[in-house]
Amino acid sequence: MSIDRKQLILEAASKSFTMFGYKATTMDQVAKLANVGKGTIYTFFKNKEELFDEIIKGLVREMKVAAEESYDESKSFYENVHRSLMRVLEFRKEHQLTIKLFQEEKEMGTPAVTEVIGTLEKVVITFIKDRVVQAIERGDITDCDPELTAFVMLKLYIALIFDWEKNHKPLEKEQILSLFQKYIFDGLSR
Amino acid sequence: MSIDRKQLILEAASKSFTMFGYKATTMDQVAKLANVGKGTIYTFFKNKEELFDEIIKGLVREMKVAAEESYDESKSFYENVHRSLMRVLEFRKEHQLTIKLFQEEKEMGTPAVTEVIGTLEKVVITFIKDRVVQAIERGDITDCDPELTAFVMLKLYIALIFDWEKNHKPLEKEQILSLFQKYIFDGLSR
DNA sequence: TGAATGACTAATTTGTCCATTTGGTCACTT
């Protein structure tokens, strides 16, 4: 049996997207990186955008699995957020790709990237929202709008990961976690 | 004494920036709107960018005065944040301008606008930071990194004002205030 | 014989003019 060409292509494309972004990676380049003919790519993927979407779908799937694995019914909501966040932050490769995509979205506005980020955010918010609903039912957290809460958590995460680095040195994983605790869970009041 | 032409120009430009953004307002247009000759503008302002900067300086000054007026030493930090936020949200005209600028920054990346927003954020963060330092000293809030806290507060504000509207109906002033209370001050924990 | 390929084509992007617009000046008016 020959090597799995589809996998080779996915990995090559993923690497290229991470390094150069969506717009700047050419299909020729992906073919070269994957050591396959360009035509081969098109036997597995209808076009560039579908190749991109499949990579994102894979990323979402892995993230979801990771977040679900780290979920423990018996632990508190905060504990679970902590563990999920930790797991997500440890996905260096996937994380790097999303960072690159956020960059490209911000400074070039590539439509395919904008779209992907939109769905990515929707998926994440839906995921968090469901957990928030459970947490409210269980009485882990105070009553709140689950969608809005998920939205705020995601925005806080993005702000700490992407925006803070623009003018300051990056935050450590542990810092990000403790900031989540401080701002979202405990609050600043005495 | 004739009418204050400088003021006329500032108001006309401000109005035009608010309606069409920085790039799309022409100096001819501003002259027409202000009912002055184009040359007159250049007797008061070196160029378009300086005219823009003066408008922003004015906006910052007014905001600062408003925030300072609404500050009351005898009240708690949260109470003061509440009052300042309320005042800022009531500046319809200035608020409209900043919204337009944020839009232009996001979808066209006009350099002059990017720069202005950068300094605007710096000013706001410095302002909040100072208040946070005081609040910590007074024991109003738990110990925290003042800069990071100011950053988080600003980002939360921007997320609620600008980003939430992309996919949901705008939040009311009262909602925004209560969300600040919920997420930043009280926390979600029970 | 069918999976893989890369030369080929169509479509998109980039680069280069030129026409138009716009920021900025200044001789002239009031």
Next chain:
DNA sequence: AAGTGACCAAATGGACAAATTAGTCATTCA
């Protein structure tokens, strides 16, 4: 002396050409 708008140089936008890139398909070869 303050104010102006015709004027000029610089920036911008649009039309067209050149170059790059996405996507196809006849050919190869295992």
